[in-house]
Amino acid sequence: MNLLPALVSGLALGSMYGLLALGFHVTYAVSGTVNFSQGSSMTLGAVLGFFFVVLWGWPFALAAPMVLILCALYGAAVERFVVRPFVQRGSDNWLMATVAVGIIVDNLVLFTFGKEPRSFPSSLAVRPIQLAEGAGVYPLQLIIPVLGFTLAAALHLLLRRTRLGIAMLAVVQNPDAARLMGIDVRRTIATSYAVSAVLAGIAGLLIAPLFNVSSDMGTLFGIKAFAAAIIGGLGSAWGVMLAGVCLGVIESLITSTLGSVYTQILTFAAVILILFALPNGLLGQAGVKKV
Numbered sequence: 001m002n003l004l005p006a007l008v009s010g011l012a013l014g015s016m017y018g019l020l021a022l023g024f025h026v027t028y029a030v031s032g033t034v035n036f037s038q039g040s041s042m043t044l045g046a047v048l049g050f051f052f053v054v055l056w057g058w059p060f061a062l063a064a065p066m067v068l069i070l071c072a073l074y075g076a077a078v079e080r081f082v083v084r085p086f087v088q089r090g091s092d093n094w095l096m097a098t099v100a101v102g103i104i105v106d107n108l109v110l111f112t113f114g115k116e117p118r119s120f121p122s123s124l125a126v127r128p129i130q131l132a133e134g135a136g137v138y139p140l141q142l143i144i145p146v147l148g149f150t151l152a153a154a155l156h157l158l159l160r161r162t163r164l165g166i167a168m169l170a171v172v173q174n175p176d177a178a179r180l181m182g183i184d185v186r187r188t189i190a191t192s193y194a195v196s197a198v199l200a201g202i203a204g205l206l207i208a209p210l211f212n213v214s215s216d217m218g219t220l221f222g223i224k225a226f227a228a229a230i231i232g233g234l235g236s237a238w239g240v241m242l243a244g245v246c247l248g249v250i251e252s253l254i255t256s257t258l259g260s261v262y263t264q265i266l267t268f269a270a271v272i273l274i275l276f277a278l279p280n281g282l283l284g285q286a287g288v289k290k291v
Contacts, residue, residue, distance in 0.1 A: 005137050006256035007249060012141035012210070014248020015148030019203040020225030021232065021240035022155055023196035028234045029159060030168045030192035033083055033094060035075070037102030039222020041197040044105065045071050045204025046213045047113050050120055068201050074105075075197025076190045083193070084186070102222070110215035117212030125209040144206050145245070151199065152241035159237070168192065224251075227271045233281025243282055247271070 020042060024034045035041075045067055052063035082101050086094040124143065128136030159165035170178045171188045178185055204218070211217065224247060232243030251267045258266070 003253065003256065006252045008137040008141050010249035010252030011245060012144040012248070013252055014228075014245035015145045015241075016203045016207050016221065016244070017225045017228045017247050018148050018241035018244025019151065019199050019206075020221060021229040021244050022152060022237060023199040024226060024229040025232075025234055025237055025240045026155065026159075026199070027189075027192045027196050028229075030172055031083075031087075031189045032172050033087065034098075034226075034229075034234070035078060035083070035193060035196055036095060036098040036222075036226070037078055037082075037105065038196065038200050038225065039218035039220075040102040040105040040109075041071055041074060041200035041218070042204040042207075042221055043109055043215065043218035044074060044197075045201030046120070046208040046217060047109050047204075047215070048201075049205045049208055050113075050118060050213045054118075054120060064205060067205060068198050071197040071201030072194040075193040075195070078197070079190045079193035084189075106216055106219065113213075113215050115215065117214040117217075120208035120213050122209035138210070140206070140209060147202075147206070148245075149241060151202070152237050156237040224267075227268075231271065231274050231278070231281055236281070239282045246282075 020038055023038050023041070028034050048067045048070055049063060052058040052066060053060055058066075078098065078101060082097045083094040086092070086097060122140060124140035125138045128138050129142070130136045157165075159169060167178070167181075167183050168188050168191075170181070170183060171185050175185050178188075200218070203221070207217075207221075225244065228244035228247050229240045231247070232239030232241065234240070247267070247270075250270055251263055254266045255263045
């Protein structure tokens with residue numbers, strides 16, 4: 001059995017989980033909260049891309065920036081109207097509120113887009129590259145991991161090596177001190193949610209040609225991405241990306257060797273075992289308790 005195509009497919013799939021998990025990372029790193037409607041941001045990216053490119057005939061080079069702008073606005077709106085009101089009152093109900101808004105958006109997409117999955121043609125997912133006799137992968141499957149790790153590196157450098165990134169990290173550590181230093185705390189947190197939704201939108205645009213576009217495509221992706229974020233350590237961009245890739249490879253190998261009927265069972269069983277063995281994640285750090 002040739003496992004090379006399964007490994008490449010797993011890298012591409014895992015990079016999608018990693019991109020979504022980076023969205024969880026950036027909001028957690030800046031505000032201490034996470035956006036559980038992240039899966040709906042991915043759905044939004046794929047569906048908007050379908051409308052612009054397939055139905056309206058826009059060139060991809062024009063459609064992609066428009067999709068990402070709309071995803072950014074959606075992410076900022078989630079922070080402003082769904083997360084901020086609860087955080088200001090010291091309530092953790094933002095968690096359920098983000099889950100609820102994700103369900104609402106998915107159903108709104110269902111009403112406008114329809115229930116039936118639709119294909120998203122791409123020149124990068126038409127002719128496979130032959131890796132071995134009778135085994136090939138699409139060029140898009142090779143591009144996705146490269147882009148995923150490039151974005152992870154860029155995000156890591158932004159947060160750790162730039163003045164803007166350090167200011168963003170200062171917000172979660174001490175919001176009052178950040179305000180005294182002239183940092184617009186509200187705008188910074190809103191920006192982190194916009195970036196989170198953009199990362200999900202990129203994932204949606206990349207995965208759409210490999211999977212059919214549907215109104216609920218982001219649901220399972222979002223769950224697995226959050227698992228990757230926990231496994232990798234929410235505070236580490238490299239950790240969540242690496243965990244996403246590992247999860248994708250595990251899933252792909254299970255599917256290729258045992259069949260799709262075992263995929264979800266064994267994949268989530270592996271998640272439980274990994275979390276038991278590494279409670280702080282691959283690159284996460286144990287929290288410091290004050291006594």
